[in-house]
Amino acid sequence: MYFYELLKKNRHQLNSTEEDVLQSLLNQADVIKSLTIREIATQNYTVPNTVTRLCQKLGFKGFSDFREALYLTTHEKENVITLTTLDEQIVRTKQLINQDVIDKIITQIHQAHRIVFFAVGLSRFPAEELHERLKILGINSHTFIDPHVMKHNAKLLTKNDLAIALSVSGTTETVLSATTIASVKGATTLSITGFSTNPIAALTDYQLYGMISPASIEGIDTADRFSLHYLTNLLFTEYLAAYYQQ
Structure with a gap:
């Protein structure tokens, strides 16, 4: 959970504009891999430098590093859901x-x-x-x-x-x-x-x-x-x- 550890540690450094951009990025975690820094900036009525600066404040080298970490974290969640399906099979089997x-x-x-x-x-x-x-x-x-x-x-x-x-x-x-x-x-x-x-x-x-x-x-x-x-x-x-x- 490398991504969320950095967020927990450094998120307090963001200003209100950067916090809004971050929330937008988190809301688009499923498609983050296909987004460019310019698209993110345009969506949030800001400039690419703002996106880069917030990524660096959070402890990432830049937007590409942030995007990759968020993408991997999203897929880690999907793997947990798959494993939980097996757990549910056992719980329901025990009930029978x-x-x-x-x-x-x-x-x-x-x-x-x-x-x-x-x-x-x-x-x-x-x-x-x-x-x-x-x-x-x-x-x-x-x-x-x-x-x-x-x-x-x-x-x-x-x-x-x-x-x-x-x-x-x-x-x-x-x-x-x-x-x-x-x-x-x-x-x-x-x-x-x-x-x-x-x-x-x-x-x-x-x-x-x-x-x-x-x-x-x-x-x-x-x-x-x-x-x-x-x-x-x-x-x-x-x-x-x-x-x-x-």
């Missing part, structure tokens, strides 16, 4: 969590003879992470890359097993098909999806929802799985708290 449901899922993880994950695309990453962490605890856990192998293993499930399906849309065909098979076979099922009424969630015994910001590039899904990672991490930490010492 029912602790009673979490407790029941943790019990199912502990009691399951076998746990399988159904996920494809980018949703495989939170699935893989939870899978690997469960394996460290000696839990019989499996993930699949090939959709045919996924469906085949779904057919092998019993009422003693747990199937966990991850899908942002809740409509992913391969995951939906495998979850349907698991449900028919009597396995306990859990869905972790984006917040929506969706067919995968409708199939499962337990549901967890994450807030997702949809994104795609040329029709390819690029939405972050931040909230899905949050939910799988929550399940693992809750499991550790409940059962690891035992």
Whole structure:
């Protein structure tokens, strides 16, 4: 925040005319990069030397230095807003969590003879992470890359097993098909999806929802799985708290 540090330190040195010009510059921060010193002077019924003098009083070498610092500061603010969007996803995801449901899922993880994950695309990453962490605890856990192998293993499930399906849309065909098979076979099922009424969630015994910001590039899904990672991490930490010492 180099720009605002200089303003705080030196702004008291400006006279009323310079203060008016400064306020005009701050109000045009979004387009400051395209403005010239003559345009600023004309807008404020003054001369370029006045603009230069106020920039120097504030601690900048001149108008170009001032303009660059204000431009960079404006873009720093935009980056903060982007990060805040992820924070909001987590806050809203937390609001959707029912602790009673979490407790029941943790019990199912502990009691399951076998746990399988159904996920494809980018949703495989939170699935893989939870899978690997469960394996460290000696839990019989499996993930699949090939959709045919996924469906085949779904057919092998019993009422003693747990199937966990991850899908942002809740409509992913391969995951939906495998979850349907698991449900028919009597396995306990859990869905972790984006917040929506969706067919995968409708199939499962337990549901967890994450807030997702949809994104795609040329029709390819690029939405972050931040909230899905949050939910799988929550399940693992809750499991550790409940059962690891035992």
